[in-house]
Amino acid sequence: MIFTGDELLRGDIVNSNQAYLGERLLEVGLFATHALTVADNLGSIVEAIKAALAREPDVLLISGGLGPTEDDLTREAVAQALGVALEHRRELLQQITARFTFLSMNMPPSNRKQAALPVGAAALPFTGTAPGFWIEAGTTLIAALPGVSRELRTMWEEELAPIVRSRLSIQTGNEGAGVIVRRLRVTGIGEGTLADALKDLPWREQGVKFGTRAGLSGITVILRGGPAKKARAGVLYLESRVREILGDKVFGVDEADLAEALGQVLRQHRLTVATAESCTGGLVAKRLTDIPGSSDYFVGGVVSYSNRLKTALLGVSETLLATHGAVSEPVARAMAVGAVSRLGADCAIATTGIAGPNGGSPQKPVGLVYVATSVESEIEVARFTMFRDRDEIRERTAQTGLDLLRRRLLKRRPVDT
Amino acid sequence: MIFTGDELLRGDIVNSNQAYLGERLLEVGLFATHALTVADNLGSIVEAIKAALAREPDVLLISGGLGPTEDDLTREAVAQALGVALEHRRELLQQITARFTFLSMNMPPSNRKQAALPVGAAALPFTGTAPGFWIEAGTTLIAALPGVSRELRTMWEEELAPIVRSRLSIQTGNEGAGVIVRRLRVTGIGEGTLADALKDLPWREQGVKFGTRAGLSGITVILRGGPAKKARAGVLYLESRVREILGDKVFGVDEADLAEALGQVLRQHRLTVATAESCTGGLVAKRLTDIPGSSDYFVGGVVSYSNRLKTALLGVSETLLATHGAVSEPVARAMAVGAVSRLGADCAIATTGIAGPNGGSPQKPVGLVYVATSVESEIEVARFTMFRDRDEIRERTAQTGLDLLRRRLLKRRPVDT
Numbered sequence: 001m002i003f004t005g006d007e008l009l010r011g012d013i014v015n016s017n018q019a020y021l022g023e024r025l026l027e028v029g030l031f032a033t034h035a036l037t038v039a040d041n042l043g044s045i046v047e048a049i050k051a052a053l054a055r056e057p058d059v060l061l062i063s064g065g066l067g068p069t070e071d072d073l074t075r076e077a078v079a080q081a082l083g084v085a086l087e088h089r090r091e092l093l094q095q096i097t098a099r100f101t102f103l104s105m106n107m108p109p110s111n112r113k114q115a116a117l118p119v120g121a122a123a124l125p126f127t128g129t130a131p132g133f134w135i136e137a138g139t140t141l142i143a144a145l146p147g148v149s150r151e152l153r154t155m156w157e158e159e160l161a162p163i164v165r166s167r168l169s170i171q172t173g174n175e176g177a178g179v180i181v182r183r184l185r186v187t188g189i190g191e192g193t194l195a196d197a198l199k200d201l202p203w204r205e206q207g208v209k210f211g212t213r214a215g216l217s218g219i220t221v222i223l224r225g226g227p228a229k230k231a232r233a234g235v236l237y238l239e240s241r242v243r244e245i246l247g248d249k250v251f252g253v254d255e256a257d258l259a260e261a262l263g264q265v266l267r268q269h270r271l272t273v274a275t276a277e278s279c280t281g282g283l284v285a286k287r288l289t290d291i292p293g294s295s296d297y298f299v300g301g302v303v304s305y306s307n308r309l310k311t312a313l314l315g316v317s318e319t320l321l322a323t324h325g326a327v328s329e330p331v332a333r334a335m336a337v338g339a340v341s342r343l344g345a346d347c348a349i350a351t352t353g354i355a356g357p358n359g360g361s362p363q364k365p366v367g368l369v370y371v372a373t374s375v376e377s378e379i380e381v382a383r384f385t386m387f388r389d390r391d392e393i394r395e396r397t398a399q400t401g402l403d404l405l406r407r408r409l410l411k412r413r414p415v416d417t
Numbered sequence: 418m419i420f421t422g423d424e425l426l427r428g429d430i431v432n433s434n435q436a437y438l439g440e441r442l443l444e445v446g447l448f449a450t451h452a453l454t455v456a457d458n459l460g461s462i463v464e465a466i467k468a469a470l471a472r473e474p475d476v477l478l479i480s481g482g483l484g485p486t487e488d489d490l491t492r493e494a495v496a497q498a499l500g501v502a503l504e505h506r507r508e509l510l511q512q513i514t515a516r517f518t519f520l521s522m523n524m525p526p527s528n529r530k531q532a533a534l535p536v537g538a539a540a541l542p543f544t545g546t547a548p549g550f551w552i553e554a555g556t557t558l559i560a561a562l563p564g565v566s567r568e569l570r571t572m573w574e575e576e577l578a579p580i581v582r583s584r585l586s587i588q589t590g591n592e593g594a595g596v597i598v599r600r601l602r603v604t605g606i607g608e609g610t611l612a613d614a615l616k617d618l619p620w621r622e623q624g625v626k627f628g629t630r631a632g633l634s635g636i637t638v639i640l641r642g643g644p645a646k647k648a649r650a651g652v653l654y655l656e657s658r659v660r661e662i663l664g665d666k667v668f669g670v671d672e673a674d675l676a677e678a679l680g681q682v683l684r685q686h687r688l689t690v691a692t693a694e695s696c697t698g699g700l701v702a703k704r705l706t707d708i709p710g711s712s713d714y715f716v717g718g719v720v721s722y723s724n725r726l727k728t729a730l731l732g733v734s735e736t737l738l739a740t741h742g743a744v745s746e747p748v749a750r751a752m753a754v755g756a757v758s759r760l761g762a763d764c765a766i767a768t769t770g771i772a773g774p775n776g777g778s779p780q781k782p783v784g785l786v787y788v789a790t791s792v793e794s795e796i797e798v799a800r801f802t803m804f805r806d807r808d809e810i811r812e813r814t815a816q817t818g819l820d821l822l823r824r825r826l827l828k829r830r831p832v833d834t
Contacts, residue, residue: 007630009449011440012639014433018454023428032426033461037435037452044450051468069612071628103804108609127805129609148631150809211429222429275699275720281706282692282699285720289698292774292807300726302719303692303702309717309760313730343726357709390709 001035002048004064004074005147008037017063017152024156027181028165030059040065045077053081053137059164060140064147066130068110074144075133079118082137086116092123092131099129124159127151134163141167180225180232182239185252187218187403194219194246201241206234216395218251218258248410251403258399259287259294262406266297266347268414271376273405274345275301276314276335278326279353279369283398299345304335314338325364327352332370332381340374347409348374349401353386355393369397373405380408418452419465421481421491422564425454434480434569441573443598445582447476457482462494470498470554476581477557481564483547485527491561492550496535499554503533509540509548516546541576544568551580558584597642597649599656602669602678604635604820611636611663618658623651627659633812635668635675665827668820675816676704676711679823683714683764685831688793690822691762692718693731693752695743696770696786700815716762721752731755742781744769749787749798757791764826765791766818770803772810786814790822797825 001021008015015037022032033055038048045065052060065074079086093115100107117123117133124132124143128151134143143160145152186194191214198221203210207230213220223238225231243250251261266273275284275298285301288294302313307326310316316334324330335350353369360366365385372381382404386393418438425432432454439449450472455465462482469477482491496503510532517524534540534550541549541560545568551560560577562569603611608631615638620627624647630637640655642648660667668678683690692701692715702718705711719730724743727733733751741747752767770786777783782802789798799821803810 006628007639008435009439009452010443011436011438012630012637014431014436016431018425019428019431021428022426026427031456033456033458034465035426035454039448039450041450048451068609069629070616104802105607108607108613110613111609150805213429277699277702280703281711281715282694282702282718282720285694285699285722286697286703289720289722289811290808294698295722298698298722300720300722300730301699302730303699303706303717305702305706305712305715305717312759312761313717313719342729344729391707394706 001032002045002052002060002062003035003037003147004040004045004062005037006040006071008064009039017147017149020149020153021061021063021156023181024161025059025061028161028168030164030168033057040071040073042073042077042080045073046080049077049081049142053140053142056138057140058168060137060142062142062144063152066114066132066144066146068108068112068114068129072113075113075116075118078121078133078135078142078144082118082120082135084119087119088116089123090115092117095126096129096131124155127154132159134160180235182223182235183254184221184223184239184242184246184250185218185254185256185258186221186246186249187251187258187399188249188407189219189246191219194221197245198242201238203238206238207231208234208238210238216392217399221246248407251406257287257290258402258406260291262402262409263288263291263294263297265406265409269409269412270415271346271409272297272299273347273349274299274339274343275401276339276343276348276350277301277303278305278310278335278351279355280351280394280398280401281305283394284349284351284401287398287402299343302339302343310335310338314342327354327364327368327370329370329381329383332372333379336372336374336379336381340377346376347405348372349405350374351397351401353384353393353397355390355397357390367393369393369400371397371401371404373401373408375405375408375412380404418449419462419469419477419479420452420454420564421457421462421479422454423457423488425481426456434564434566437566437570438478438480438573441578442476442478445578445585447581447585450474457488457490459490459494459497462490463497466494466498466559470557470559473555474557475585477554477559479559479561480569483531483549483561483563485525485531485546489530492530492533492535495538495550495552495559495561499535499537499552501536504536505533506540507532509534512543513546513548516543541572544571549576551577597652599640599652600671601638601640601656601659601663601667602635602671602673602675603638603663603666604668604675604816605666605824606636606663608636611638614662615659618655618662620655623655624648625651625655627655633809634816638663665824668823674704674708675819675823677708679819679826680705680708680711680714682823682826686826686829687832688763688826689714689716690764690766691716691756691760692818693756693760693765693767694718694720695722695727695752695768696772697768697811697815697818698722700811701766701768701818704815704819716760719756719760727752727755731759744771744781744785744787746787746798746800749789750796753789753791753796753798757794763793764822765789766822767791768814768818770801770810770814772807772814774807784810786810786817788814788818788821790818790825792822792825792829797821 121133121135225235304310339348350372356366538550538552547563642652721727756765767789773783
């Protein structure tokens with residue numbers, strides 16, 4: 001893999017594309033041996049491509065350098081490394097122009113260069129404004145992808161992966177090659193506790209490796225076996241054991257999002273939800289509405305940042321606020337009550353807390369959070385001490401709110417369909 | 418920079434050390450030209466070191482491979498690449514043993530190998546259990562650091578950075594080396610248009626490089642000069658020229674956030690703001706409340722996802738909704754009016770649009786968005802066609818709402834303080 005971009009070398013950006021592509025390659029049975037980040041310098045990129053090709057890899061992925069600026073040199077570098085010319089592709093220019101037209105924008109002249117590809121290359125359809133391409137050099141498939149993560153991912157999944165898969169099975173006759181990887185998405189448990197809970201399972205005996213990756217939207221438990229049949233069975237066996245241990249803390253697989261998992265449960269129960277947010281400031285509603293189709297179950301929400309609006313929009317009594325303070329169990333409860341009655345929903349998630357960095361006190365320190373959930377007028381309030389900075393406290397609070405409601409609903413019998 | 422570790426190539430871990438070290442090198446006036454991640458394979462690591470030394474860099478940083486396992490090969494690889502032997506360092510073994518004693522642990526025999534360093538190398542004191550080392554090869558300073566981020570960072574800051582600094586100033590006599598970098602944060606303009614607008618400035622004549630980095634929360638224009646005094650003046654001169662051209666599209670420097678910039682303007686004008694969101698689903702409020710202290714000017718918001726709540730919470734008339742549809746200029750306007758009156762704020766941002774992927778029609782396609790801003794009861798509505806996927810449409814819409822209000826307020830005379 002070659003990544004171009006001064007910004008990756010200067011540390012302006014962490015190169016998450018490398019990990020993404022490394023994982024995707026593994027899924028198709030390829031193990032990345034080298035990943036080089038190189039400056040936006042034509043000579044350096046050409047040299048890097050030549051050095052990579054000298055190792056005769058099955059696949060050489062190049063990411064970045066496909067934009068319209070002078071620093072975008074990948075097209076030219078591939079052509080030079082292979083000793084072929086760049087040729088202007090009329091149909092590609094039409095596609096690029098069409099995107100600008102679609103966006104009601106004038107195409108700057110600099111974007112014309114994106115329609116030039118090395119002779120022999122095939123364009124990869126694009127979702128942004130940067131077309132990718134692929135070309136064969138000896139036994140190596142070279143593919144150029146955008147540096148923008150989102151565009152790179154779409155192009156890999158929708159365009160390049162099928163090409164790589166078909167090319168590998170032709171070459172090696174090894175259909176269905178690839179290690180088996182299962183990823184379980186988990187929340188509501190710490191990474192250390194989770195590792196301890198799983199460490200005594202028969203990983204070694206089953207030829208399966210496991211790892212975890214933690215983020216603010218949950219932990220991913222990764223189970224990985226080799227391509228052999230035995231390893232496949234081992235992965236599936238261990239997945240079932242992990243699921244037994246973690247129970248409803250597992251909310252999905254692969255890239256599953258907790259808000260989507262909650263949405264599925266709400267649909268199953270034919271229930272709607274509203275939000276009443278203070279410290280999360282709209283983040284719970286944002287998470288819910290990240291999911292396409294969420295208008296089926298999400299009616300709306302209130303961000304009652306000021307006490308005045310807690311009263312005006314949610315009916316939280318001024319006495320309650322004065323007696324207990326905005327960050328308290330009774331106020332969280334009253335917010336959930338107000339969300340259900342004022343917004344007209346079956347369920348509610350309400351948050352109030354001190355996200356910091358200021359506003360804490362010995363009695364109510366930064367990180368103190370109350371999360372209330374309401375399921376058909378039954379309200380539960382949980383108290384947490386969240387840690388780290390403002391962003392993390394808010395993200396963890398939103399995640400917790402979504403999860404508490406999901407787990408409460410899982411305990412109910414779904415509506416028959 | 419060389420990073421060793423199969424886990425970095427398989428994508429189990431994102432390599433954040435690369436960005437960290439790239440940024441640190443820049444601070445001491447060094448620009449990383451190559452960053453290679455290589456598998457835990459002795460031959461590959463030796464080859465990588467030799468290839469790197471052939472370029473005669475000032476510094477070669479190697480991260481990872483200093484642990485006690487069979488996969489930890491950096492000590493041996495450096496020795497082989499330089500053609501020197503590994504030698505056992507008694508005093509280093511004592512330090513490693515002491516750490517285990519300090520942690521009340523028995524030292525496993527495998528850790529003994531960590532006390533072997535290439536002949537000529539100096540050990541770098543360690544905070545974990547992995548000692549680093551440095552050694553000179555021709556004009557290159559080779560340094561080996563742990564792969565664990567926390568240990569790497571401590572070792573760089575406390576041990577290696579002073580060595581690199583002193584070595585560079587001895588070599589070049591250039592005390593206070595370090596490039597000058599200015600980063601301007603810009604929004605409301607496309608990356609291509611921006612590059613075209615700036616490309617004819619005298620970059621080359623002034624010895625200044627410029628680049629852009631685009632994201633959903635704005636574009637960063639990066640101006641970078643060398644350590645020479647002239648370049649410093651050039652960067653500052655060109656910054657003023659860029660600011661002239663971009664005007665109020667520049668909202669800050671470095672890591673500035675648009676919501677923070679809006680907050681500053683609101684404070685200057687002693688105005689408050691409320692939000693009324695449909696398609697952004699809470700994201701505008703979330704962006705505003707990302708900023709500590711935003712409760713000073715943000716009173717709250719409504720996520721009126723359903724039409725029913727647009728009427729109930731914001732007073733948007735049912736007739737208006739039926740006549741024009743929820744995604745329309747009149748409804749955006751009515752939402753802003755409702756936000757101001759129902760939530761009691763001086764200003765408002767209201768959004769309504771079709772974020773997709775479904776719900777579009779030929780008349781109202783996915784990406785059609787209306788953003789209304791209200792400043793003391795004067796309302797302006799703008800229509801946009803946002804592009805790409807649901808996430809981007811929502812992010813761009815929120816960004817646009819924050820920016821439209823900011824730029825309207827900038828045209829007013831601030832309150833005297």
